[in-house]
Amino acid sequence: MLPTSDLTQTADFYRSFARDQAVGESATYVEWGEGVAADEELLGRLAELEPPRRQPNLLFAAARWHGAPAPGGYRPMRDLVLREWPQVSATMRRRSTQTNEPGRCATLLPVLAEIADGAPLALLEVGVSGGLCLYPDRYAYLYLDEDGHEVAEVGAGSPTFECVVDPVAAAHLPDASPHVRWRGGLDLSPLDVTDPQTLDWLRVLVWPEDVARRARLDEAVAVVGREPRTTVQGDAARDLGPLMARAREEAPDARLVVFHTAVAAYFDQALRAAWPEQVARLCAEHDAVWVSNEGPTVLPGVAASAAAPPPSARHFCLGVDGRARAWTHGHGRSLTWV
Template identity: 35%
Template sequence: MTQASDLDPEVRERLVRRFRRFADEEAPAVGSPLYARLAAGASRHPDVLAVLAEAPERQQRPTTLFAAVHDVLLRDPQHPLAAHYPRLAGDREPSSDPVDDLRDLVREHHDELRRLAGTRGTQTNEVLRAVGVAPAIAQVAAEVGRPVALLEVGPSAGLLLRLDRYGYRYVDLDGRAVGESPAGGLRLTSEVRHGDVPPVHLLPPPIVDRVGLDLAPLDVTDEDDVRWLRACVWPEHTGRAERLDAALAAARDDPPPLVTGDMVDDLAATADRLDPDAHLVVLHGVSLMYLPAGRRERFRQRLAELARRRPLDVVAFEDHRIEPYGELFPADLAGDDAMHGIVARSSYRAGEVTHTLLGRAHMHGRWVGWA
């Protein structure tokens, strides 16, 4: 077991830097005072940082540690640290210093935390992104006049692949409905900002075939996978956690089809599994940023190669700064709002590709606006 005392000085320094930055910038931007506090505390305690010492470099991140900690707490909700988590606290009063509780938890569960940090990557599945993705796919289907075969790359547990089974409600800033689709099993609500109401009359999109391609797909019927998904949701994001639970419950009886593979290397073979008579839509939601820059270019080449065999559209829901969208739509960026995403469409036809900005959205789908 790696002890704090034999933490490599270089690794330790890198971890301290990452935890301080997370405490000062990332946790406040995404809205977790608890994680900001725990990260600041962890940066001062090598015994806590040591949990990550043997994880692959890309997983040596505060979010990995906190997901592992949350996973352990979901199994041991009586632990004093759990009293700081709104969904686990019950009527307990939290202690005055969560960092002390975190250090105790690390001492008690060191091996388990290290195992989780070393084997799992942080993987969320935000079903509310469907408020931007579903109308985009519906618009493609309406324009091509054919039903859709949907291939999601980086689907995690595949909850977005079921977007035609959800109901959609768009509200104005006062909470009044400005657009509603027929009720689905799960009703998703989003506030319309920065633009128009998405084309709700086209919802739900006609999807006749679907598949997800992920390096590490999560199985909605597997207890450990489901707990990990829940553990990756930040503690103050209680609405997200409730929505995730509802979407998982709905998916359990009809799990989305997922295959294990790489979105670059296995794109074409996965597309070949889908109904050839339907129009192919490739969806990526907050998964492109996991590809190194060179691989993103390669991904676009693979899309172009695939499009020579069958026309296709890409629907993207990504961070507004990510390549190529940052360069394609620079005039549409809204400052440096960390939670500002874009909904874009790239149509691949006969050797040509046309990129269109369809809308913008909060990265978790809390608000949306059509261009």
């Protein structure tokens, strides 16, 4: 078991998750997060895992994977986890929270269209997971104002992602999606979303009450799951440069965009600290643009350039070449320009 101070840190992590991330999004995860934070026995089991494997989303997805009812109360989840801890912990060691949320394309689209400016794009995603965010041109988008009135509709078909925009963001919406000529991604463990078990895992990563989001995930897989892309299993610190060179070689007339969403939080501390300088250097070498969409504390230098604070602790900071452009909902449901 970890020293008391480390157990306290884990408890604080779960409590913060419940109060800052899950509140207003999932009543189940609010109850589960608060429950774990006050549960010394379960905290002790979590202490057997490496720190990156103790995160709430991973525990809760593993519990659901092994049969915990969700939506549901804390006690049934706790009893299942403790009863089947060898199996649950094995899943937590083997799998990751590679939430492949295509709805984030709704908040990426305005900056991608701005970067394209009529030219084709080459999209290279760091932390590509199953690749669903590489196809912003294949989805439809409905942008609404804060009163729910339609502001713009881009693209057609299914899935359609809704996104609430403020008046300034509305002025930056494109008339059409940019053309994507090349798509590629880098991941420590790329996923094949056409594999039924992999897709089932992605489904349990969607929070319990978000039935519509799960349906859109399935729709996105049906549209782009088997579409071509260049996916490399590798490390961002070591392998990004060679993949950027490959993108340049295979799509020389396209504007290269290196992007990532909700990924840098999983970098180790050394890489996260070095990342802005490293990716800026690689982008300069390969004539590329860096787009980031991360929590404000993950890349604080990007968030610090915003002209206004985030609407809530759940919001991400959308940045272009290290400068804040907007605050975004973590699942792509809102866009506030800064």
